[in-house]
Amino acid sequence: MNRIVYFCKLPVNSSQIQPMIKSLLYFFIFLCSCQSIAQQINKRYIDSMLVSISRHDKEQVRSGMDELNIKLSSLPRVEANPLYQYLIEKAKDPFIKMIALGDLGGFLIANDAPDEAIGYLIKGLELSKNQGEIEDRFSFHVSLANAFIFQNRAEEALSHLNIAESMAVELKQTDAVASVNYSKGMMYESIEDFEQATTYYLKAWDTLNLVEDHPERGFYLFVLVDYFKRLGNIKEQTRFTELLANYYSKRQPEIPFTHLPTAHIFDTSATAENIKRYKDVIRVSDSMGAINSMMYSSLFLSNIYLKEGEPKAAIEVLQPLIRSLDSTDRRQQKMVLYEKLSVAYEANDDFKNALKFKNMVSQLRDTLVSEKTKRNIAELEVKYDLQTKERELEQQAASKKLLYWILGSVFVVLLILSVFFLKNRKKNQKLAQQKKLLEATVDEKNVLLKETHHRVKNSFQIVSSLLYLQSENMQDSEAQQAIKEAQNRVRSMVLIHQKLYNKDQLVGIDTKEYFHDLTREIFDSHQENGKMVNYTLHVESMLLDIESITPIGLILNELITNVLKHAYDVDDKDRKMEISFQKEGNRLILKVSDNGKGMPEHVRENSFGIKLMKALAKKLKATLQFKKASENGTIAILEVSRFNLLA
Structure with a gap:
């Protein structure tokens, strides 16, 4: 699949880029195709190739498909295209089909048909996610980017190149990094951003230049000379x-x-x-x-x-x-x-000077031929003598070195194995005992902690039931309401221990789940028919410990209860409440807003609800403030500084 990268390194088909570079690339592809053995390519030949390569491993399959692709790509498009289609249709092995799709995509791009190539390359990319290696996915992304560049669809090209760039970093291959930078240069040149194009072309060259005598070196130099000439x-x-x-x-x-x-x-x-x-x-x-x-x-x-x-x-x-x-x-x-x-x-x-320089050419040519022949013969003789002597010395040294190395290696390996075995045996025995003890201790503590949460929940349930029975036997409505509010406060704590008991996670409460359940229970116990309050919640999912979530839950209970009790008149219809809870920097922010009539100018500081909220806020090192909304209603804001975030 790596061949897709190089066969698709074609300049953008735009008015800014000379057709000459494209011709050079076609010339390179033509030279490659000329190296294949002249043989008639037809459907029967493709069938025999598929039968042959399907019996081998992946590397041999790639080699066979390379050979077939060289032969197909040397044909005119009108002949090659149906044969590629036939190859894809007959390939039952998804791996072979993936390679064939990439080959056809590369062939179509090289033959000025990027719009047709895109469909095949997308199918090949999907197959490569399960059938190929990361190099295959990389090649498909680069080929798709080049196809989009041909169509001046820069945004889609950049999307594929960014994916390919992350893969190139993972591959740590010079070819991959250079290929991505080169394609990005083409993309930016297609939109006439020559500053960025220059940056990426030079990055591609700097990367490739790290490898001496890289086979792509000449190609990149051609491109850069032409690019800077046009610029x-x-x-x-x-x-x-x-x-x-x-x-x-x-x-x-x-x-x-x-x-x-x-x-x-x-x-x-x-x-x-x-x-x-x-x-x-x-x-x-x-x-x-x-x-x-x-x-x-x-x-x-x-x-x-x-x-x-x-x-x-x-x-x-x-x-x-x-x-x-x-x-x-x-x-x-x-x-x-x-x-x-x-x-x-x-x-x-000026025939005199013409003859003078002609003679100088002749003298130089004679000198070059003579010196070159003598130099070549002398170099061959010296190389042969040196090679013979070096081979003899190397054989002697290698024999001695091998013997010493084998003896030394055997001794060192035996010594290391002995020491390692003894140490490891003692260490493993000790670790096994400690692990067994720790597992027993953890299981025991989990059982005890779960049972504790269960009993605490049951105790709170009993308290809640007693409060409910007490309220049923009271005639005073204010006292009955006060007991009902106390029951709600208990319920918020019951809910915490219930969640800890019912889940494997015994040390933390998920804020999103807890706030939704608590809010629903509060509204279910307060709202009456005809006096419904529509509420929305925007709660960030966090895992808080019980010491943090308990006071926050109690404060939320008080804020919601206050709104339901005091915020609206009897005839108010469009009742809305919004609750949000997020982490901002090093603080937790709880906001409860309503569209009611708003708070009075002087809040009763001696009311039990206000005192309770202030006490709880002090424990959390939090600030609680009430503001008027921009239109109607009140906004209560709790900013918590002390909390323990578990996740």
């Missing part, structure tokens, strides 16, 4: 042209200098703008000491002048190169320069 950044264009020239000369030193593919990047049209750009590059290259870049630009500019019938101008451009190259041993480049000067002088009817 008009002469300095960066010169720097990467120099790097590209050095890279290519090391990879293929036998290819004549003028055949370097860098020529495909440069525009040789005879426009005033183009000529000025070449002059700027030559000037900057000269100041930076970038001889390769200066050489390329001077040669291309001289070609323009020669085509325009201005050989004298061509000679003036090439002359400074003689001085620059005289101080170096770059004979290959000197040959190219002298050849071009010979042509320029001949076009200028």
